[in-house]
Amino acid sequence: MSEIVLSLQKLHKRFGALQATNDVSLNLRPGEIHALIGPNGAGKSTLIGQIAGSLRPDEGRVYLADTDITHMSIAERARLGLGRSFQVSSLAEPLSVMRNVMMGVQALQSHSFRFWKPVARDQQLLKPAYEALERMQLSHRAWTPVFELSHGERRQVEVACALALKPRALLLDEPMAGLGPEGSAKLTELLEALKLEVPILLIEHDMEAVFRLADRISVLVAGSVIAHGDSHAIKQDPRVREAYLGDSDA
Amino acid sequence: MSVTLLIEQLLNGVQLGTMLFLMASGLTLVFGVMGLINLAHGSFYMVGAYATAAVTASTGSFLIGLAAGMTAAALVGALVELIVIRRLYHRPHLDQVLATFALILIFSEGTRWIFGSSPLWLSPPSWLTGFVTLPGDTRYPVYRLVLIGVGVAIAIALYLLISRTRLGMRIRAGESDREMIGALGVNIAKLYTVVFALGAALAGLAGALVGALQSVQVGMGEPVLILAFVVIVIGGIGSIKGALLGALLVGVVDTLGRVYLPLFFQTFMPPSEATGVGSSLAAMLIYILMAVILAFKPKGLFAAND
Amino acid sequence: MINTTPLSKNAAPATHAESHFDRKGLVQMILLGLLLLLPVAAYFLGHTYYVNLASRVTIIAMAAVGLNLAIGYGGMVSFGHAAYFGLGGYVAGISAYHAFDMTPFMSWPFSVPGSDSLLVVWLAAVVLCALLALAIGAISLRTTGVYFIMITLAFAQMIYYFANSWPTYGGQDGLPIYIRNTLPQVGNNLLDSSDALTYFLICFTGLMLAMALTSRLMKSRFGAALTMARLNDVRLATAGVSPYPIRLVAFVISAAITGLAGALYADLNGFVSPSMLSWHFSGELMVIVILGGVGRLYGPLAGAVLFVMMETFLGGITEYWQLFLGLVLLGVVLFAKHGVMGWLAGSERNE
Numbered sequence: 001m002s003e004i005v006l007s008l009q010k011l012h013k014r015f016g017a018l019q020a021t022n023d024v025s026l027n028l029r030p031g032e033i034h035a036l037i038g039p040n041g042a043g044k045s046t047l048i049g050q051i052a053g054s055l056r057p058d059e060g061r062v063y064l065a066d067t068d069i070t071h072m073s074i075a076e077r078a079r080l081g082l083g084r085s086f087q088v089s090s091l092a093e094p095l096s097v098m099r100n101v102m103m104g105v106q107a108l109q110s111h112s113f114r115f116w117k118p119v120a121r122d123q124q125l126l127k128p129a130y131e132a133l134e135r136m137q138l139s140h141r142a143w144t145p146v147f148e149l150s151h152g153e154r155r156q157v158e159v160a161c162a163l164a165l166k167p168r169a170l171l172l173d174e175p176m177a178g179l180g181p182e183g184s185a186k187l188t189e190l191l192e193a194l195k196l197e198v199p200i201l202l203i204e205h206d207m208e209a210v211f212r213l214a215d216r217i218s219v220l221v222a223g224s225v226i227a228h229g230d231s232h233a234i235k236q237d238p239r240v241r242e243a244y245l246g247d248s249d250a
Numbered sequence: 251m252s253v254t255l256l257i258e259q260l261l262n263g264v265q266l267g268t269m270l271f272l273m274a275s276g277l278t279l280v281f282g283v284m285g286l287i288n289l290a291h292g293s294f295y296m297v298g299a300y301a302t303a304a305v306t307a308s309t310g311s312f313l314i315g316l317a318a319g320m321t322a323a324a325l326v327g328a329l330v331e332l333i334v335i336r337r338l339y340h341r342p343h344l345d346q347v348l349a350t351f352a353l354i355l356i357f358s359e360g361t362r363w364i365f366g367s368s369p370l371w372l373s374p375p376s377w378l379t380g381f382v383t384l385p386g387d388t389r390y391p392v393y394r395l396v397l398i399g400v401g402v403a404i405a406i407a408l409y410l411l412i413s414r415t416r417l418g419m420r421i422r423a424g425e426s427d428r429e430m431i432g433a434l435g436v437n438i439a440k441l442y443t444v445v446f447a448l449g450a451a452l453a454g455l456a457g458a459l460v461g462a463l464q465s466v467q468v469g470m471g472e473p474v475l476i477l478a479f480v481v482i483v484i485g486g487i488g489s490i491k492g493a494l495l496g497a498l499l500v501g502v503v504d505t506l507g508r509v510y511l512p513l514f515f516q517t518f519m520p521p522s523e524a525t526g527v528g529s530s531l532a533a534m535l536i537y538i539l540m541a542v543i544l545a546f547k548p549k550g551l552f553a554a555n556d
Numbered sequence: 557m558i559n560t561t562p563l564s565k566n567a568a569p570a571t572h573a574e575s576h577f578d579r580k581g582l583v584q585m586i587l588l589g590l591l592l593l594l595p596v597a598a599y600f601l602g603h604t605y606y607v608n609l610a611s612r613v614t615i616i617a618m619a620a621v622g623l624n625l626a627i628g629y630g631g632m633v634s635f636g637h638a639a640y641f642g643l644g645g646y647v648a649g650i651s652a653y654h655a656f657d658m659t660p661f662m663s664w665p666f667s668v669p670g671s672d673s674l675l676v677v678w679l680a681a682v683v684l685c686a687l688l689a690l691a692i693g694a695i696s697l698r699t700t701g702v703y704f705i706m707i708t709l710a711f712a713q714m715i716y717y718f719a720n721s722w723p724t725y726g727g728q729d730g731l732p733i734y735i736r737n738t739l740p741q742v743g744n745n746l747l748d749s750s751d752a753l754t755y756f757l758i759c760f761t762g763l764m765l766a767m768a769l770t771s772r773l774m775k776s777r778f779g780a781a782l783t784m785a786r787l788n789d790v791r792l793a794t795a796g797v798s799p800y801p802i803r804l805v806a807f808v809i810s811a812a813i814t815g816l817a818g819a820l821y822a823d824l825n826g827f828v829s830p831s832m833l834s835w836h837f838s839g840e841l842m843v844i845v846i847l848g849g850v851g852r853l854y855g856p857l858a859g860a861v862l863f864v865m866m867e868t869f870l871g872g873i874t875e876y877w878q879l880f881l882g883l884v885l886l887g888v889v890l891f892a893k894h895g896v897m898g899w900l901a902g903s904e905r906n907e
Contacts, residue, residue, distance in 0.1 A: 052794075078796035090794070092787040100791070103784055106777050107796030113805065118775040125777075165796055287702045337890055343702055344633045348846050349889045351839045355882030363876050476713050476835065479706040487702060530721045537714035541695055544707065548698045 004063075005030055005199050006051070006082070006169040011060035013046055020046040021057065022223035026201075028169055033195045035202045035210045038220035039243070044203055045087075047220065048173055051201070052084050053077045065168060079107055083162025083198075084171040089154045093147040097138065097157050100146060101129040104164030132163040136190060152183030156190070163198075170198050176206040188213055211235070219243070254388045259509050260502065265394045267501025268401020272456035273478040274485070274493040275408060276449025282488030283424040283445050284339055289350040290330065291453055291478070292471025293357035298323040298454020299461035299470060300361060303372040312375040316458050323454020324447040331446040336439065354472075362468045369467035372458075397459055404452065405494055412490065421445060425488060477504075480540050486550030495551060500536050507532040580901040584854050587861070592760060599753040607752040608824065613864045614759040615821045620844045620856030621766045622813030627842070628851030629774055630806040631786030635705045636692070636712030637841050640811040642833030643688055644681040644818025646719065649731040649828035651677050656734055674737045674749060674758075677819055685815025686808045688715075693807040697800060709835060716833040730829025737823050749823070759820050763857070766813050771853055773809070782806050814841075843885055849895030858896045 006028040013021035020043045028034050038044055049055030051062060053074040061070045069077050078084075083104075091100050102119065105128045106112060119125055133139045136156040141149065146157065155175050162170055175191075176184050188209055191200060204210050210217065211231040219227040219234060221243045227234060234240055277291050301322035306315030330353065338346045373379075374393040381389040412418035420441055457471060464470075481500050485492025512528030519527065543551065595610035619641050626632045654661045654670020661668045671677060696707045725731045736755070739747040749755055773779050781802045784792040789799040822828040831837070840863070848859025866884070870877035892899060 073798060074790075074793040075796050075798040078794055084794060086790075086794075090788060090791050092784055092791055094787065095783070099780065099783075103780065103792065103795035103797065106780065112777050112781040112797050112802060114777040115773055116776055118772075119777055119780050120775065122777075161791075161795060281702065287705060334886065334890070343705060344627065344842075344846075344850070345889050347633065347635065347705060348842060349886055351843065352882040352885035352889065354839075355878045355885070359876040359879035359882065363879065472835070476709065480710050483703060483706050483710065526721075526723045530718050533717035533721045534714045537710055540707070540710055544695060544699065549703070 003029060005065060006171075006201060007063040008047075008051065009061045009063070011047070011050055011057045011062070013050060013055065013057050015046075019223050021050065024060075024220070024223070024225055026218055026225065028199050028201050030199055031196055032215040033191065033200045033202050033213050035204055035214035035217045036220060037204065037207070037210055037217060042220045043223040044220060046223075048084075048171065048203060051171055052082070075107070078104070078165055081165060081168035082171065083165045083167030083169070085155070085158035085162055085173060085175055087173040087177060089151075089158065091146045091154060091157055091161070094145060096143050096145055097133065097149070097160075098126070098129055098142045100157060101132055101160050101164050102126070104161055105129050105132075108165055129164055132160045133157075135163055135194070136160040150183075152179050152186070155179065155183070155187060159187075159190070159194075163194075167198055170194075170200045171203075172200055173203045174205055175202070176204055176209050184209060253386050255509070257384060257386055257388045258390060259505055261390055261394065261398070263502030263505035264498060265397050265401075265501070266505055267498035268398050268405075269456045269460050270474070270477055270481050270501055271401055271494050271497035272404060272452045273474055274481040274497050275404075275490055276452045277478055278482045278485070278488055278490060278493045279421070279445055280449050281482070283421055284335075284442055286335065286339060287343055287346050287350070288335070289347060289475065290353035290357065291449070292475030293354055294323045294327055294450040294453035295457035295471035295474055296357065296361060296468065297326050297457070298451075299372070299457035299466045300365060300370065301454070302458035303370040303461060303466045304365075306372060307370075312378075312462070315372075316455070319458040320451045320455050323457070324451035327450020327454075328443050328447040330450075331443050335446060336442065339442075358468050365468075367468065369465040370461075372462045372466050374462045393463065397463075400455075400459065404455075408490060417441075417444065477536070480536055482550070484540055484543050484550055486552040489550070489552040492550055492552035499539070503539055504532075504536050507535040511535070583897070583901040587854060587857060591857070591861070595753065595756050599756075604752045607756050609864065609868065611752070611756045611759045611824050612821075613860050614756065614763050615817050615824060616841075616844065616864060617857040617860035618759070618763045618766050618820070619814045619817035620841055620848070620860055621763065621770060622810045622815075622817065623841050624845050624851065624856045625770055625773075625813065626807055626810040627845055628855065629770070629779070629786065630782050630803060630810070632697070632803060632807060633705050633842075634696075634708045634807070634810070635835070635838050635842065636708035636710075637811070637814050638833050638835065638837040639692070639712035639715045640685040640689060640815040641818035641821070641837065641841070642715065642719065642828075642830070643685050644815035644820075645822035645828040645832045646725065646731070647681040647684055647815075648677045648737060648819040648822040649733055650725055651680065652733045652735070652737055653725065653731060672735065672737045674739050674823070677737050677823075678816055681815045681819035682812045685818075686812045689808045689811030690804070693804045693811075697803050697807065709838065712833065712838055713835060716830055716835070719830045719833055726829070728830060730827060730831075733822060733826045733828065736826060755824065759824070762816065762820060766816075767853060767857075769813075778802070778805070843881075847885070847888060847895055849897035852895070852897045854901075855895055855897045858900070862896055 004027045008024055008026040011021050011024045024047060026034070026036070036044060036047070046055060050057045053069070053072060057070065061068055063069065064077065064080055064082055067080060069080065069082070102125045105125050106119070109124065130139060130142060133142055136159055138153065138156050138160060141153060146154065149157065159172070159175065175187060179187065184206065191213060194200065202210070202214065214231060216228070216230055217234045218225050219240050226243060227237045227240045229237070273291065273295060277288060280286050280288050298319040302315040302319030305318035306312050309315065334349060334353065338349055378393045378396055380392050382392055382395065384390055412421055424441065461470070477500060481496040482493055484499065485494070485496030508529065511532040512525045515524035515528040591610065591614065595607045598606035598610070619637070622640070623634065623637045626634045626637070650661065651670045652672055655672040657670070659670070661670055692708065692711045696704055696711070699707060720728050736750045739749050747754060749758065774783070781792060781797050784795070785799040785802050792799050818832060821832065844859035844863050845856055846859070847862050848855030848857065866877065866881055870880055888895065
């Protein structure tokens with residue numbers, strides 16, 4: 001168990017007549033990027049919800065390292081070291097980049113019922129947040145309000161926010177979406193450097209990025225994982241070609 | 251403490267419930283279709299009552315007065331929608347609350363200015379006064395039974411309107427997806443005005459009918475408005491079915507609580523104290539009911555959408 | 557590398573903050589100066605009425621400071637803060653009633669006497685309002701949006717009807733406070749709470765403390781979490797902080813401040829009645845917060861000054877002054893979103 005950072009075991013989730021998640025098992029190991037791909041409507045969002053904590057599976061379990069997190073709240077999972085980014089940017093727009101990143105540092109250090117010391121001069125918060133920004137090569141934007149950032153920079157801030165939690169695993173939901181080739185290349189480079197410290201579960205539409213980045217790929221179709229393997233194996237897999245690549249422009 | 255009393259109070263509860271339904275259905279429709287919280291709904295109740303009282307007094311006909319009251323409430327509703335409300339649809343709820351609170355101030359003080367502070371008198375027509383004898387020898391006022399009948403008729407009419415007509419189809423589309431009905435080529439602005447005026451007319455009708463039972467005065471809509479809020483919170487905001495069930499529940503529980511709680515406490519307390527404890531508790535009963543329901547169903551019994 | 561970076565620089569974008577600092581600071585100083593100096597002048601000119609009017613402004617501002625913490629900083633649109641204002645008032649009234657009658661407030665399971673000490677009254681008002689807000693908040697904060705607005709309104713209404721129908725403390729007629737609650741004597745009776753100016757200064761101190769507390773709170777870790785809960789609660793949870801307890805604690809603090817203001821108000825008027833609990837008052841408090849500028853430290857004060865002035869002077873001209881209040885409010889909501897302080901002192905929150 002200890003070799004596996006994040007483990008989904010036989011997850012099932014049903015909405016009425018729709019089997020959105022059907023017996024999904026999946027492991028994330030140290031040092032790897034594990035990509036999860038699938039056509040629209042395959043049930044990726046539902047699966048992410050169950051990992052991140054906004055949805056509860058009907059059956060099955062989710063483990064972070066050795067801890068069963070199936071029934072924990074979003075915040076509890078985050079404090080245990082599950083960092084995530086969203087498909088649609090979810091930063092607090094009017095606040096500075098730093099303020100966004102500092103929240104994770106704050107959550108990690110202790111409870112937030114500290115009423116007196118101003119955060120603006122709290123080195124315990126500022127330093128780790130700044131370091132997380134440096135990791136994403138964004139420290140020059142630390143005091144810029146988020147609404148002034150470019151789309152690509154927001155993506156980087158999202159990852160920096162997740163990094164502030166000193167995560168054991170990262171769950172990145174389509175981080176390349178909406179990025180131009182340049183931004184996409186930059187983020188690819190940053191993620192490649194990151195994976196050695198924090199394994200990443202990557203949900204991504206950009207097939208080029210997936211094939212370049214991912215050590216392993218799982219293909220989700222109609223709620224089930226239909227194939228599993230490295231990029232070479234996935235490219236060759238006839239079921240994948242039929243179900244996914246065939247009707248995609250990738 | 252008899253079957254007669256129980257039947258009488260049950261009917262009173264149902265009667266209160268049907269009138270609450272007239273208020274709550276408009277509120278919940280406006281919220282469901284336009285996403286708007288409207289505090290000024292109680293003002294339409296008042297407008298309906300005042301217009302009915304004034305027209306009944308000058309024509310001598312309650313029915314003409316009633317028609318005038320509903321028309322006045324609908325017109326005022328449409329006007330308010332055109333001038334103020336439509337600027338609020340895309341605003342935060344806080345803005346909606348404040349703007350419609352401002353409307354209450356304007357309507358209440360305006361009415362006081364025009365009609366003065368003393369209540370107007372409005373009584374049911376002579377052919378609706380008198381009593382009927384129900385099984386169990388209960389004598390019950392005809393007028394109250396008529397109110398129940400009107401409430402039931404309106405509930406059925408609303409059901410038919412929403413499930414069978416084009417307007418109803420558009421309302422349902424608006425509830426499930428506000429963007430979509432625009433795409434369907436429905437004139438949203440007009441639909442909103444119509445729905446708002448319809449809600450206002452129902453509130454005006456309720457105000458007129460209840461005004462003949464109690465008195466017509468400034469601020470009469472406010473206690474009813476807050477009860478109607480409790481009704482739609484219990485029933486689930488946006489749901490007409492929830493509004494009907496919630497209204498009957500609130501009407502019956504409130505009415506029975508006021509009668510039976512003091513009696514209940516008298517069984518083991520001195521009468522004067524029992525009345526105090528019983529009536530204070532009865533005043534809180536529906537709110538306790540609301541809290542209990544919300545503890546289990548935070549979105550109400552029939553949550554339509556948020 | 558890190559040491560050379562100006563980490564402790566103000567988090568707000570300096571370019572926006574600095575250009576407004578002078579004007580904003582000036583407006584705030586003038587506002588406070590007038591609030592403090594005018595009553596003092598009126599007192600020495602013998603116009604006690606205006607001193608009491610200033611106390612009224614101050615207390616209502618303090619109640620609005622409490623509400624502003626919930627609405628402006630926490631994004632929780634409470635339509636039921638009259639419940640705490642009224643409860644605070646009733647604590648002062650009931651305590652004075654029993655102290656005057658020399659009867660215990662309760663005798664079972666343990667005996668609680670009444671008290672005419674302001675310190676005891678204030679403490680009891682704060683604690684009881686916090687407990688009430690804990691119960692109401694715990695249920696209401698499970699919901700959001702319109703539900704939250706309606707539920708807080710409904711619970712306040714419940715307290716209102718309860719006070720109305722509970723005969724022991726006057727029911728609908730309310731409860732008089734024959735002798736204003738007192739402060740412990742210091743030396744030669746320096747703090748005579750029945751003196752109009754002294755009482756104003758007590759209220760003024762209370763308002764300053766409430767504003768200082770709010771300001772300090774919002775700069776702390778708790779404030780950072782509350783701000784994030786208002787702006788984006790998914791982000792807050794994803795960062796590892798559960799929004800619900802943060803909101804609940806803010807709601808409780810907000811109610812306690814408003815409750816303390818209620819206790820001061822009852823002692824100012826020598827009277828407490830269910831009207832302090834009415835939904836109209838909840839609405840008026842919201843109006844004050846919005847008129848002044850929501851989520852601004854000085855907004856509640858500016859709003860309270862404006863509101864009480866309109867009430868006093870417009871109310872002196874016409875009986876129907878609330879009609880004009882309604883029109884002004886409608887204008888502010890539809891066209892001037894940042895309130896009086898936004899208009900006078902420039903925009904503060906860059907949203």
